[in-house]
Amino acid sequence: GAVVSQHPSWVICKSGTSVKIECRSLDFQATTMFWYRQFPKQSLMLMATSNEGSKATYEQGVEKDKFLINHASLTLSTLTVTSAHPEDSSFYICSAWRGGGDTQYFGPGTRLTVL
């Protein structure tokens, strides 16, 4: 149990285009979903916290207009990278949390390459 999927697993796009990444909790309902980014050989940095039906909370330094997060249901959150640029190329990972003292369950990640 507690499986989280991400789609797509990798994407290559041209500079200036927008890319949407989906995060789904497959067998549980997630109170909260988190979005992280990870540059090569670096750690995960939290970008934003998303709760179903409410606006996401962004970490300091993360542009909310550039990284749009929609949490439409208890099993789905999407991250849209708008007007992507090469510096947005990174590994984006989501996690889902079902509350209480449980841990976060991580998706397999999405590799974004902006040309």
Place this chain on the structure above:
Amino acid sequence: SQQGEEDPQALSIQEGENATMNCSYKTSINNLQWYRQNSGRGLVHLILIRSNEREKHSGRLRVTLDTSKKSSSLLITASRAADTASYFCATDDTGANSKLTFGKGITLSVRP
């Protein structure tokens, strides 16, 4: 300030040896977790230790937590080549609404 600093940053051992990785943190925590990440892949949750626990075991893994020193260690016994990966500690900080703060990670290489 960086929460969850692991050391060493890189560790290379022979298959069959034990691997010990350390993590230090700065604030009060609800729990501390260890994750493994194979190159280019997602995170695999290894073990969670709560702030009122001192030691936990899971298979070949042993985790300790010393809240007075704000440190944790992860011991992998009888290592295997398949244990080669990056290992991260992450803290669930008190009052942080279950947000995790990750350390920089340790790269473990197990030589066959």
